[in-house]
Amino acid sequence: MLENTDLTQTLDNAAYKVRMNALQEKLHTLCYETYRAERPVVMVFEGWDAAGKGGTIRRIAEALDPRDYIVYPIAAPEGEDKTHHYLYRFWRRLPPTGHFAIFDRSWYGRVLVERIEQFALPHEWQRAYREINDFERELTEFGTIVFKFWLHISPEEQLKRFQARSAVLYKQWKLTDEDWRNREKWQAYHDAVNDMLLKTSPPNAPWSVVPANDKNFGRVFTLETIVEKLEKEIK
Amino acid sequence: MLEQLDLTRQLSKDEYRAVMQPLKFEMYEMGRAVHDTKTPVIVVFEGWGTAGKGRAITELTARLDPRGFRVYPINPPSPREIRYPWLHRFWSKIPARGEIAIFHGSWYRRVLIDRVAKNISKQEWREAYRDIQDFERTLADDGIVIQKFWLHVDKREQKRRIKKLLESKTTAWRVSADAKIESKEYDAYTFAAEEMFGFTQTEFAPWTLVSAMDRRLMYAQIFETLIARLKPFVGAHMIEMEPSSEYDARVIESEIEDAGEYRSHADA
Numbered sequence: 001m002l003e004n005t006d007l008t009q010t011l012d013n014a015a016y017k018v019r020m021n022a023l024q025e026k027l028h029t030l031c032y033e034t035y036r037a038e039r040p041v042v043m044v045f046e047g048w049d050a051a052g053k054g055g056t057i058r059r060i061a062e063a064l065d066p067r068d069y070i071v072y073p074i075a076a077p078e079g080e081d082k083t084h085h086y087l088y089r090f091w092r093r094l095p096p097t098g099h100f101a102i103f104d105r106s107w108y109g110r111v112l113v114e115r116i117e118q119f120a121l122p123h124e125w126q127r128a129y130r131e132i133n134d135f136e137r138e139l140t141e142f143g144t145i146v147f148k149f150w151l152h153i154s155p156e157e158q159l160k161r162f163q164a165r166s167a168v169l170y171k172q173w174k175l176t177d178e179d180w181r182n183r184e185k186w187q188a189y190h191d192a193v194n195d196m197l198l199k200t201s202p203p204n205a206p207w208s209v210v211p212a213n214d215k216n217f218g219r220v221f222t223l224e225t226i227v228e229k230l231e232k233e234i235k
Numbered sequence: 236m237l238e239q240l241d242l243t244r245q246l247s248k249d250e251y252r253a254v255m256q257p258l259k260f261e262m263y264e265m266g267r268a269v270h271d272t273k274t275p276v277i278v279v280f281e282g283w284g285t286a287g288k289g290r291a292i293t294e295l296t297a298r299l300d301p302r303g304f305r306v307y308p309i310n311p312p313s314p315r316e317i318r319y320p321w322l323h324r325f326w327s328k329i330p331a332r333g334e335i336a337i338f339h340g341s342w343y344r345r346v347l348i349d350r351v352a353k354n355i356s357k358q359e360w361r362e363a364y365r366d367i368q369d370f371e372r373t374l375a376d377d378g379i380v381i382q383k384f385w386l387h388v389d390k391r392e393q394k395r396r397i398k399k400l401l402e403s404k405t406t407a408w409r410v411s412a413d414a415k416i417e418s419k420e421y422d423a424y425t426f427a428a429e430e431m432f433g434f435t436q437t438e439f440a441p442w443t444l445v446s447a448m449d450r451r452l453m454y455a456q457i458f459e460t461l462i463a464r465l466k467p468f469v470g471a472h473m474i475e476m477e478p479s480s481e482y483d484a485r486v487i488e489s490e491i492e493d494a495g496e497y498r499s500h501a502d503a
Contacts, residue, residue: 040319083331085377091326096318127376134369141362142320 047151069100282386284414309340375439
């Protein structure tokens with residue numbers, strides 16, 4: 001599935017500005033309409049390291065009322081999250097009606113990093129597809145609007161971005177040794193992502209694969225997907 | 236399933252003492268082994284209002300280390316709770332590894348009182364069955380040991396207990412709005428309960444139906460069932476069951492005496 005993504009698409013800065021402004025304005029209004037409609041919204045961001053999750057989330061957050069959303073960065077679990085079932089962590093962080101919860105990485109860690117690093121046993125991550133589908137079905141049955149984005153870039157693009165990150169002082173915090181280690185496991189992740197896309201794309205909570213080699217294109221693509229679906233769900 | 240319950244059986248004080256003394260020692264050991272083995276446990280108490288869910292939990296927790304368990308009373312969802320998918324308030328109460336979560340009422344409200352009182356639509360309680368099956372299977376797969384109890388009294392006995400409780404101001408508060416609905420709709424509630432057993436009786440989350448007509452028998456059956464349920468998971472970590480002190484033996488003796496004092500709240 002990933003191999004069918006056209007990564008050559010781009011958007012120049014001038015066009016980006018116009019379209020991004022228009023999308024953010026729409027999203028701003030939709031934020032209040034979602035609140036009035038009492039629908040919770042869940043957004044999942046997954047993707048390669050340096051694919052642009054953080055930057056895309058910022059473009060979304062800019063458009064939302066700060067009282068209405070929370071962003072959860074998801075790294076290795078700690079404390080209570082660690083002593084419970086892996087989904088406990090996410091059930092606890094669900095948004096109430098009318099609010100947005102944005103997950104920078106998510107429960108899909110179970111079938112990605114936990115699978116590849118062998119933190120989860122094969123039968124554990126294999127049954128996780130069903131558990132996740134059940135979980136998301138319970139969300140959408142309640143009326144939650146669920147978005148799931150896989151931000152896709154090529155390995156060459158990732159290398160360029162890593163190099164840029166290590167060269168520019170204010171970007172260095174974004175690059176860790178782990179990113180380099182993960183990069184060596186590109187093929188394993190590639191297979192895991194394809195399995196994930198295949199097994200967790202029911203109609204109620206489909207994945208959107210975002211062609212993110214061009215940052216402008218990826219961001220506009222993501223916001224367009226959000227605006228389109230929210231308009232459809234709320235009106 | 237309910238018609239198979241023998242509601243006439245009773246335990247005399249002496250029988251109760253003989254059965255209960257070893258079970259009480261064992262339960263204490265069991266609680267420790269649950270902690271040591273980091274086994275998460277869920278115990279659900281459902282059943283008729285006045286059947287004695289609260290008393291059963293008191294009896295059970297008296298034998299557990301207070302650091303090792305949590306009791307959750309489940310009421311109608313609060314205004315805050317209805318702003319989330321309905322299982323949210325149960326997911327947020329699942330036990331950590333090594334912890335026992337005891338539910339006084341549970342997610343089964345949804346297919347019992349909420350269904351009978353028509354608090355939710357038919358579609359909603361039907362979907363709830365699937366949600367519940369998925370929920371319990373997901374937890375059990377993760378190693379959570381689940382045991383569900385249905386405490387049963389017959390129609391006449393429930394009516395009698397409610398009537399008796401309502402007679403005095405000091406006990407009237409025990410009769411909840413839910414209990415009144417159950418009592419009024421005894422047959423519809425029974426139908427819903429029977430269907431519930433059918434849909435949710437699983438190997439990994441079994442129901443045990445207990446006659447609550449006689450208090451002593453009820454306690455003994457709950458202890459027996461729970462110990463048998465947990466033993467395969469934690470039995471190897473239990474030590475020889477003996478009263479750990481003279482004091483412990485005295486406490487147990489007085490608990491057994493108390494349990495023999497009356498048959499229900501209504502008779503207290």
